[in-house]
Amino acid sequence: MQRLDRADALPLVAAMPVLAVFIWWMIDEGGYAPSAWMPGLVVVAIVLSLVIALPAQRGTGSRAAVCAIAAFGAYTLWSFASLLWADAPGPALEGSQRTLLYFACFACFALLPWTPRALLVLVALFALTTAISGLFTVAHVTATANPLSLFLDGRLIGPTGYQNASAALWTAGALPALVLAGRPEVVVWLRPLFLGAAGLLFGLVITTQSRGWLFTLPIVLLAALVLVPGRARLILYAAPVAGVLALISSELLEPYRQVGDLLAPQNGSMVLKSAFDGAAQSLLLATGALVAIGAVAVVVEKRLPRMANPSRRVRRGLTGALLACLVGGGIAAATVATDGQPLERIERAWADRDVDQGETSHFASLGTGRYELWRVGVNAWREDPIGGLGQDNFAQAYINERTGGKEESRWIHSLPLRLLVHTGLVGFALFALFTIAATWAAVAGWRRRAEGSLARTAGSAALLPAAVWVAHGSVDWLWEYPGLSGPALAVAGAAVALASSPPEDHWEPPPPSRRRIAVACVGGLACVAIVVPSYVADRDVREAAEHWPANPERAFDRLERARQLNPLDARASLVEGVIAVRMARLSRARLAFERAAEREPRDWFAPFELGLVAGARGDHRTALRHLLTARELNPVDPFVARAVLSARHGRTISFQAAQSEFEVRVQRRVSAILP
Secondary structure (H helix, E strand, O other): OOOOOHHHHHHHHHHHHHHHHHHHHHHOHHHOOHHHHHHHHHHHHHHHHHHHHOOOOOOOOOHHHHHHHHHHHHHHHHHHHHHHOOOOHHHHHHHHHHHHHHHHHHHHHHOOOOOHHHHHHHHHHHHHHHHHHHHHHHHHHHHOOOHHHHEEOOEEOOOOOOHHHHHHHHHHHHHHHHHHHOOOOOOHHHHHHHHHHHHHHHHHHHHHOOHHHHHHHHHHHHHHHHHOOOHHHHHHHHHHHHHHHHHOHHHHHHHHHHHHOOOOHHHHHHHHHHHHHHHHHHHHHHHHHHHHHHHHHHHHHHHOHHHHOOOHHHHHHHHHHHHHHHHHHHHHHHHHHOOOOHHHHHHHHHHHOOOOOOOOOHHHOOOOOHHHHHHHHHHHHHHOOOOOOOOOOOHHHHHHHOOOOOOOOOOOOOHHHHHHHHHHHHHHHHHHHHHHHHHHHHHHHHHHOOOHHHHHHHHHHHHHHHHHHHHHHOOOOOOOOHHHHHHHHHHHHHHHHOOOOOOOOOOOOOOOOHHHHHHHHHHHHHHHHHHHHHHHHHHHHHHHHHHOOOOHHHHHHHHHHHHHHOOOOOHHHHHHHHHHHHOOOHHHHHHHHHHHHHHOOOOOHHHHHHHHHHHHOOOHHHHHHHHHHHHHHOOOOHHHHHHHHHHHOOOOOOHHHHHHHHHHHHHHHHOOOOO
16 A cells, blocks of 8 residues: 555544544443443534545435435435334434434535545554454453453453444454454555454454354355455455454353353352353463464465466456355254254244243354344334434333333334334335435446555455444344444445545645535534434433432433433433432322333333322322323233232232332433432
């Protein structure tokens, strides 16, 4: 790769503030909390406004790129429009703001004048940043004395706080790293580091034991084979990564086995730490070995260029062999995991949520609650196929239609179903148009560039994180993690920017026009105006929920301000009601829960609390009426049914019993921990 000139450096410098936000999100639980991604939206909006107001040295944008930006923008507007028919406008507003964030990330990078060299550097920065997040995770786990909070049933949850999202994030960085390791356009001394980074990240993915990743990995590998030039190179450099990880796979799976075999739970922290320390040592040694193998491969490639560039027949043979291994390995794994009866096991898991016990690896089990989520999602979409339920309004539909269990999942665990259920056929069509147009623009971009090989290498590698995001997100909830979704869409936007016609030599950018500056300022101020009140309200709710014992009246004041800043959200009223109950101020609790029930009429929690409040005040008839409403909205919850039965006999379940039963649910609903 040649030295970067001014045209190459310009988009990288402009993108640096957004890249810094991405790094912050990656290490801060994937940016999942609104308190993390809302300030990031302000930063991205400011950068996007500057990109629009101050035209850089860009050429003529392609129709496909313009169509992609327009389609994503239209989907964002449709998401905000769903507030008009959403039963819970508060979550719909928050979900639409998150959608606006993703649109801003994509548009910001798609409007910058990326060159193939600059795009290659961007992909390299993303891959190395992801590898650093992996090293940070390893160091954090090995340094802590009590690693239990960093694992879920022996599975590493990683920097995002959710094992499947961490697996997708690390895969999104590992694939570009693997591509760059085998490309001659990359600086020689960096290529071994990229090979080691790919091994490190794929090894960490194994420790998460994400079955969604296991099923989507063949899809993204096939996408890499189709998109990336030099399939033979990719296969040759992928072989040592697969071989080394296969050798240490037993050590990487050891934490899960140790937790499964644990007889004394009090020893869990010590046993888990010892098991992961061994896995981390093996993984770091494997990473070092891959760096050495990569260095040898680069030397051999330089000295024997014919071996590094095999004939077409050899390349086709290697590609066919890999495809055969992928298909055969997938069939063999499915057969072994299902005891030779894959169709029967899948059918039983779908109908009964079959969960295997006593397995030595989470990969070997098939049962999952996603089938129930998808079934409810399809039924909910059929009720309103055009507009959907409203952005982020799946939670109450699931509670109302589920057939069993106590889980109150907010997310549908599937990107296509998410689009259909939340925003209907209109939203699904707009996002599908965006996906097709963006892919078309990116492919057309590297085809029309004079630097053909370099442009295709950079463009295809830039599309791989988005391919991981779409493939894995089709069976999981990844949209909700800005630390994964934002970078994937932004880097894909940079690939789309290659479709713009390169400017002519000695071309000078025109001076900023008043119209362009006005549009940029209005758009930036609109983004800030949309997100800042919600951010302050979210902060007030969190602060009130955490610090109310020290100053209850100040907590109530902050909740009132939150309600004024974001009148669409019911969380401030819910938190006020819970605090008032803890303080035995039942009149205030009743008013707060009534406001929450009015704001979200299909939510069961506020009517249930109103029933407990009425029962504590001795009004058993009103208590029964509220509890029957709660049971109608939450028909299968055994605790709600028990409360109704008690109310029929003139008794009331205590707040203490309800608090003990619903502690986790209350915390999840108000996004805060109430002491």
